Amino acid sequence: MSRREGLTPYLFLLPAMLLILVWRYIPIIAGLRESFYSNAFSFTGAKEFVGWDNYRYLFDDPTYWESVRVTLKFNAIVNVLQVALSLGLALLINQKVRGIGFFRTLLLLPIAISINVAALAWGLALDPTYGLVNGILERLHLPTQPFLLSADQALWVLIGIVSWIGVPYWALFFLAGLQNIPQEIHEAARIDGANPWQGFFHITFPLLSRTTTFVLVATTVANFTMFAPPYLLTNGGPSGATNLIMFDAWKRGFTYGDLGASAASITVFLGVLIIVVAAEFLVFRPQHD
Amino acid sequence: MVSQMTRRSLVSKAGAVVAAGAVSSNFHAPAILAQEKVTISWLTDLPADTIVPAFHEANPDIEVKVESVSFNEVFQQNQVRLGSGSEEPDVVSVDAPLVASYGLRGWLEPLDDQFPDTSRAEWVDALVESGTYDGKLIAPPIWNSSQLFFYNEDVLVAAGVTPPGPEERWTWTQVQEAAAAVTQDDVFGFQFEQYNRIYQLQPLPQGKGVPVIGDDGLTVEGIINAPEWVEAFDWYQKMHNEWALSPKGTLEIEDLFANQKLIMCVRGPWAITSLSQLDLPFAWKAAPHPIWEGGEIVVPTDSWHLGVNVNSQHKDAAIRFVQFATSLEAGRLWYEAGDSWPMQKVLLQEITDSPENTEWPRLAYPIAARESEFATPRPLTPGYNEYQDILGSAFENMRNGSGAQEELDSAAEKIEREMRKYL
Amino acid sequence: MHQSSEPARFKLSQIWVYLALILLAIIVILPLEWIFASSFTNRETVFKNVLPFTLKALWPTEPTLSAYRAIFDEGFGRAIVNTLGVAITTVIGCLVVGTTAGFAFARFDFRFKGLLWTLVLLSLMVPYEATVIPAYTMINNLGWTNTWQALIVPALANGTVIFLFRQFFAEIPQDFLDAARLDGATWPRVMTTIVLPLSLPVIVTSSVLVFLSQWNAFFWPMLVAPDPNFRMVQVAVSIIGVRQQLTYWDMLFAASTIAAVVPLLLVLPLQKYYISSIMGSGVKG
Numbered sequence: 003m004s005r006r007e008g009l010t011p012y013l014f015l016l017p018a019m020l021l022i023l024v025w026r027y028i029p030i031i032a033g034l035r036e037s038f039y040s041n042a043f044s045f046t047g048a049k050e051f052v053g054w055d056n057y058r059y060l061f062d063d064p065t066y067w068e069s070v071r072v073t074l075k076f077n078a079i080v081n082v083l084q085v086a087l088s089l090g091l092a093l094l095i096n097q098k099v100r101g102i103g104f105f106r107t108l109l110l111l112p113i114a115i116s117i118n119v120a121a122l123a124w125g126l127a128l129d130p131t132y133g134l135v136n137g138i139l140e141r142l143h144l145p146t147q148p149f150l151l152s153a154d155q156a157l158w159v160l161i162g163i164v165s166w167i168g169v170p171y172w173a174l175f176f177l178a179g180l181q182n183i184p185q186e187i188h189e190a191a192r193i194d195g196a197n198p199w200q201g202f203f204h205i206t207f208p209l210l211s212r213t214t215t216f217v218l219v220a221t222t223v224a225n226f227t228m229f230a231p232p233y234l235l236t237n238g239g240p241s242g243a244t245n246l247i248m249f250d251a252w253k254r255g256f257t258y259g260d261l262g263a264s265a266a267s268i269t270v271f272l273g274v275l276i277i278v279v280a281a282e283f284l285v286f287r288p289q290h291d
Numbered sequence: 292m293v294s295q296m297t298r299r300s301l302v303s304k305a306g307a308v309v310a311a312g313a314v315s316s317n318f319h320a321p322a323i324l325a326q327e328k329v330t331i332s333w334l335t336d337l338p339a340d341t342i343v344p345a346f347h348e349a350n351p352d353i354e355v356k357v358e359s360v361s362f363n364e365v366f367q368q369n370q371v372r373l374g375s376g377s378e379e380p381d382v383v384s385v386d387a388p389l390v391a392s393y394g395l396r397g398w399l400e401p402l403d404d405q406f407p408d409t410s411r412a413e414w415v416d417a418l419v420e421s422g423t424y425d426g427k428l429i430a431p432p433i434w435n436s437s438q439l440f441f442y443n444e445d446v447l448v449a450a451g452v453t454p455p456g457p458e459e460r461w462t463w464t465q466v467q468e469a470a471a472a473v474t475q476d477d478v479f480g481f482q483f484e485q486y487n488r489i490y491q492l493q494p495l496p497q498g499k500g501v502p503v504i505g506d507d508g509l510t511v512e513g514i515i516n517a518p519e520w521v522e523a524f525d526w527y528q529k530m531h532n533e534w535a536l537s538p539k540g541t542l543e544i545e546d547l548f549a550n551q552k553l554i555m556c557v558r559g560p561w562a563i564t565s566l567s568q569l570d571l572p573f574a575w576k577a578a579p580h581p582i583w584e585g586g587e588i589v590v591p592t593d594s595w596h597l598g599v600n601v602n603s604q605h606k607d608a609a610i611r612f613v614q615f616a617t618s619l620e621a622g623r624l625w626y627e628a629g630d631s632w633p634m635q636k637v638l639l640q641e642i643t644d645s646p647e648n649t650e651w652p653r654l655a656y657p658i659a660a661r662e663s664e665f666a667t668p669r670p671l672t673p674g675y676n677e678y679q680d681i682l683g684s685a686f687e688n689m690r691n692g693s694g695a696q697e698e699l700d701s702a703a704e705k706i707e708r709e710m711r712k713y714l
Numbered sequence: 715m716h717q718s719s720e721p722a723r724f725k726l727s728q729i730w731v732y733l734a735l736i737l738l739a740i741i742v743i744l745p746l747e748w749i750f751a752s753s754f755t756n757r758e759t760v761f762k763n764v765l766p767f768t769l770k771a772l773w774p775t776e777p778t779l780s781a782y783r784a785i786f787d788e789g790f791g792r793a794i795v796n797t798l799g800v801a802i803t804t805v806i807g808c809l810v811v812g813t814t815a816g817f818a819f820a821r822f823d824f825r826f827k828g829l830l831w832t833l834v835l836l837s838l839m840v841p842y843e844a845t846v847i848p849a850y851t852m853i854n855n856l857g858w859t860n861t862w863q864a865l866i867v868p869a870l871a872n873g874t875v876i877f878l879f880r881q882f883f884a885e886i887p888q889d890f891l892d893a894a895r896l897d898g899a900t901w902p903r904v905m906t907t908i909v910l911p912l913s914l915p916v917i918v919t920s921s922v923l924v925f926l927s928q929w930n931a932f933f934w935p936m937l938v939a940p941d942p943n944f945r946m947v948q949v950a951v952s953i954i955g956v957r958q959q960l961t962y963w964d965m966l967f968a969a970s971t972i973a974a975v976v977p978l979l980l981v982l983p984l985q986k987y988y989i990s991s992i993m994g995s996g997v998k999g
Contacts, residue, residue, distance in 0.1 A: 014822075015814070018815035019815070019830060025871040026837040027833075029852065094731065102735075107982050111742060111978065114974060114978045116929075116948050123970070130540050134745065137771070223839060226841070229843045238684070239684050240691050253680070258709055261374075358941050360941070371850060
């Protein structure tokens with residue numbers, strides 16, 4: 003480009019970069035800094051530099067490790083589940099049957115629902131004594147379930163709720179991907195005698211690899227940072243079964259007033275997240291392209 | 292007004308997105324018109340409208356800007372704003388157990404001079420205690436509470452149970468037996484209103500004559516898992532599980548009681564007002580708070596206190612407001628509006644003596660007033676949030692079947708660990 | 715938009731398709747339908763038909779608008795107006811920021827381009843929950859609590875919009891732009907008269923995305939702007955009808971219904987734009 007363009011790109015970029023630096027990067031750095039301080043209680047707002055103490059405190063705390071375990075378990079299940087289910091949903095609503103438009107609209111509804119409305123709706127519906135779901139189960143003469151009151155079921159219930167919103171959302175991306183595959187490719191496969199399953203595994207799925215990677219990474223980030231459901235529904239319980247790490251960090255900061263430990267937890271978390279996402283990129287790198 | 296703000300914000304954004312001073316002053320400054328008027332801010336979830344107009348009338352030179360938020364938000368906002376040395380809010384709402392916490396952090400202005408011993412003598416003693424930290428009064432009380440044992444008379448009588456008289460104090464065993472007589476299908480015998488909060492459940496262990504926290508305000512090991520605590524909460528656990536007399540999960544006690552799905556409950560005096568307004572198709576009455584056989588009488592005392600932000604720029608105005616809020620006049624306004632239970636001894640005596648309160652349901656009011664005699668403050672500790680939250684989880688786990696000893700041991704360990712930062 | 719209409723393509727037998735669709739539809743709709751239906755009842759009826767369950771729980775027999783009236787008495791209308799104002803402002807702001815930045819990244823070469831683009835992409839990866847507490851402290855220190863700028867300005871740092879525009883602009887053939895430049899048009903003029911009109915799908919998608927993120931925002935507004943004058947709709951939904959000792963569920967549900975309807979009205983008709991923009995962004999296969 004000619005020299006005259008010299009400053010123009012920078013001017014065009016100024017608002018964006020300024021905003022991103024101030025509102026995305028500075029908080030990260032501020033958080034990192036905060037993790038090395040502790041609230042001293044002799045004066046208002048005064049802090050004391052404590053070096054790695056907050057981290058040591060955190061790593062000594064069994065509740066912290068519990069939140070790590072819960073988060074890992076949650077993510078090991080929910081990310082794969084959501085990618086698979088959203089791909090399945092996309093395939094389903096891409097079918098050429100009558101009325102598919104109606105169903106497609108219906109099944110994509112959860113995208114528009116905010117997390118707090120979803121949590122409210124499902125939290126109530128799954129109430130063991132007064133909830134809709136147990137009411138129906140009872141009608142069908144099936145055993146009622148404790149759902150969020152059971153340490154065994156609670157995490158699965160959360161997985162269900164976040165997938166209720168997440169799956170349609172990611173399905174939209176897969177739908178775009180599917181609709182982008184030219185007809186000729188499918189035609190060619192059919193002519194070659196491939197049955198639908200073979201067609202899927204050897205043609206469709208590989209062509210979706212870029213979308214799949216994108217969805218996997220994006221859903222990983224979203225699910226690792228999941229905070230609202232424990233906050234709104236379970237307070238981390240029962241018995242810490244839903245004590246996801248972002249909720250645990252929040253609690254330390256806001257309920258226990260320990261901003262240093264909270265910041266330390268978040269800093270460690272960000273580091274781990276970057277590693278996990280980088281690993282996903284490396285392992286699931288698109289085949290072609 | 293929205294569009295005006297929008298245009299303003301766009302214009303100021305063009306300048307520099309981060310330039311705080313110029314922009315914030317447009318949106319944040321107090322009334323520039325009345326030069327003489329001082330504006331103070333009050334962050335609260337309480338019905339401020341009941342007393343603020345009266346205050347404005349008596350003090351035309353002060354304007355109280357009420358920031359009305361939800362219960363949880365009060366704590367969060369306090370934590371962050373006061374914690375970062377913000378000068379607002381001027382008037383701070385302090386939940387009683389947090390007085391020690393805010394005191395330790397030096398967030399509140401000591402008010403001993405403004406509230407001499409004579410004025411403090413007018414308040415319920417336990418509440419004066421709650422508002423004091425390190426010998427200094429930093430948060431005078433404005434509200435009080437009491438607890439009563441409410442019951443559905445018709446159902447109890449139909450099940451062959453003789454309900455307690457208005458001066459009769461049942462034991463927890465009697466409660467349990469009565470509950471067993473009426474529980475069936477989706478109808479439960481008994482539940483506490485705040486079924487998983489230490490505030491409400493305190494009488495269970497404390498009624499056995501043991502403390503709820505160490506003298507240092509930090510130690511819980513050996514205290515919350517002492518044998519008496521385990522006994523008390525073993526009963527609580529069984530009520531929910533083995534005997535299934537108390538419902539689990541998230542509950543709306545008023546709803547359940549009104550729909551006759553819950554026959555007995557322990558609730559605050561506000562229930563008298565709300566139940567009366569519901570015009571229920573069955574007879575209900577109240578009795579004093581139950582106790583253990585041979586145990587001590589313990590009635591939980593919840594109260595809201597007000598403090599003055601140590602960084603406030605308008606301390607004098609703020610103090611005048613706090614003085615008003617603790618006055619007899621404000622207490623009466625709130626009580627008559629049905630908002631709160633008064634903390635002024637004079638008002639409590641008035642309630643007990645009033646000729647209006649001789650028949651049900653108003654007869655419940657004097658019962659509540661007398662129970663205030665046994666008011667017991669919540670544990671005084673800077674780590675109350677941690678204490679409450681961890682115990683709350685323990686209680687929830689017990690309601691879902693976990694054993695009392697195991698949960699209390701685990702809670703003790705967790706609380707001890709969180710308390711270390713205050714040592 | 716391509717339509718894969720090949721009959722021999724991955725086609726399941728119709729009956730299974732319909733079964734799956736219906737089953738899924740039930741799971742998806744059930745709680746929403748219950749809330750929707752219950753919003754037309756009053757507090758006492760809400761839980762009446764749940765245990766034992768009857769279909770009346772999903773379809774009110776005596777519908778009433780009492781809950782809807784009540785929420786507007788309690789300031790819900792204010793919350794809606796606030797949110798609309800904030801959302802629209804944010805949309806405009808993000809479009810301005812996103813088109814300029816996206817265009818710069820797509821059509822210019824300059825020093826630090828790679829670095830800056832990486833910064834933008836990385837910012838997409840940093841979840842906002844991780845920055846909430848420090849950001850809140852920043853808001854507090856700036857004195858921005860309970861102000862419009864606290865709700866709007868941080869939301870303008872939207873990397874997704876920049877990304878979408880950048881991808882779109884990268885696809886515009888260079889000759890197009892060269893021709894305009896040869897005619898003497900400055901870059902801003904090129905942007906406004908040629909590029910922007912072409913980018914309608916991306917504009918629509920970005921606008922919807924940003925609008926929704928503000929409409930559905932719950933946590934941030936609760937922290938920074940809890941005052942009723944600045945209350946946003948999702949925060950209002952979570953506390954409306956909640957009294958100290960009981961909850962007016964019918965009001966909560968009415969508010970939730972309204973809160974849910976607005977995004978529905980936006981997202982569903984505009985599905986096609988969404989999909990075509992995603993396709994254009996190079997994210998597809």
